[in-house]
Amino acid sequence: MADTALHDPGSDPNRRDFIHIAAGAAAVGAAGALVWPLIDQMNPAGDTLALASIEFDLAKVQAGQQVVVKWRGKPLFVRARTPAEIAAAIKDDSASLRDPATDESRHKPGKAEWLVLVGTCTHLGCVPTFGGGDYGGWFCPCHGSHYDTSGRIRKGPAPKNLAVPDYAFLSDTKIKVG
Numbered sequence: 309m310a311d312t313a314l315h316d317p318g319s320d321p322n323r324r325d326f327i328h329i330a331a332g333a334a335a336v337g338a339a340g341a342l343v344w345p346l347i348d349q350m351n352p353a354g355d356t357l358a359l360a361s362i363e364f365d366l367a368k369v370q371a372g373q374q375v376v377v378k379w380r381g382k383p384l385f386v387r388a389r390t391p392a393e394i395a396a397a398i399k400d401d402s403a404s405l406r407d408p409a410t411d412e413s414r415h416k417p418g419k420a421e422w423l424v425l426v427g428t429c430t431h432l433g434c435v436p437t438f439g440g441g442d443y444g445g446w447f448c449p450c451h452g453s454h455y456d457t458s459g460r461i462r463k464g465p466a467p468k469n470l471a472v473p474d475y476a477f478l479s480d481t482k483i484k485v486g
C-alpha cells in the first residue's frame with residue numbers, strides 16, 4: 309500500500325499540491341515571457357518621445373486667456389484671442405515687420421481666435437509673458453523683445469516671430485500638435 313502511494317502522485321496530497329503549484333508557476337512564467345516584449349515595445353524610445361504629438365482640449369480656454377502646455381520639452385502657448393487682439397494683429401499686417409507674415413498665415417483658416425505658438429523667445433529662448441510690451445502681445449523680459457498679438461516680433465533683439473508649430477484641428481474644440 310505504501311509502494312502504491314509513492315508511485316501514484318494522485319494519492320499523495322502533498323505531491324499533488326506540488327504538481328499543481330509547479331504547473332501554475334510555469335503558466336505564469338510563460339505568460340510573463342509573452343507579455344514582457346509587448347510592454348517593452350510600448351515603451352517609447354527617447355527619440356520617439358521627442359517627436360510625440362499631443363492633443364489639447366480648447367474648451368479649457370476662455371476668450372482672452374492663454375494656457376501654457378508643455379510639448380517636446382518646450383512651452384506651447386494656446387491663446388484664445390479676443391476680437392480686439394485679432395483686429396490689432398490684422399491692422400498691423402501692413403506695418404513694417406522684421407519677419408513679415410500676415411496674421412492670417414499664423415492661424416488656421418476661419419480660426420482667427422486660436423493662436424498656437426511655441427512659447428520661446430527667438431532671441432535666446434526665454435519664455436515671454438503676455439500683456440506686456442509696446443504691441444499688446446508678448447514681452448520677453450530677458451533682453452526686451454516685444455511681440456504683437458499675432459506673436460510677430462516688433463521690437464528688441466529677437467530676429468523671428470514666435471514659431472507656429474505643426475498642428476491641426478481634430479474637431480471644433482480639439483487640436484493635435486505635432
Ligand code: FES
Nearest residue numbers: 429431432448451
Ligand atoms: S531671450 Fe528674449 S529678448 Fe533675449
